[in-house]
Amino acid sequence: MDFPPEIAGCVHHANRGNQYCSEDYRKLFSAHGFIVSMSKRGNCWDNAVTESFFKTLKAELLWQQVRMARQEVEQALTSYIHDFCNPQRLHSTLQWRNLLEDERNAA
Known part of the structure; x- marks a missing residue:
């Protein structure tokens, strides 16, 4: 391979x-x-948090897409993480806060 x-x-x-x-x-x-x-x-x-993230990523982003070129995948992943996952998505491991809110509370 x-x-x-x-x-x-x-x-x-x-x-x-x-x-x-x-x-x-x-x-x-x-x-x-x-x-x-x-x-x-x-x-x-x-690795439970990692496994949960990848399961959610696949279900919410990748399984909904038709085959994409590598550059399209990179752009879609970047947008998903920076525009949705970090500032908007609520996480059960963070007591239903988003990542940016959790970081602000920790500072």
């Missing part, structure tokens, strides 16, 4: 399934510059 060079440094989120924990899988992704993200053994909640 060949990956384009511009994806080096991308984070690939995975659960602790056998295929993702295998040495062959990790070596393949490492060789192409991916950073593999997964929860620690015995702690299924480590």
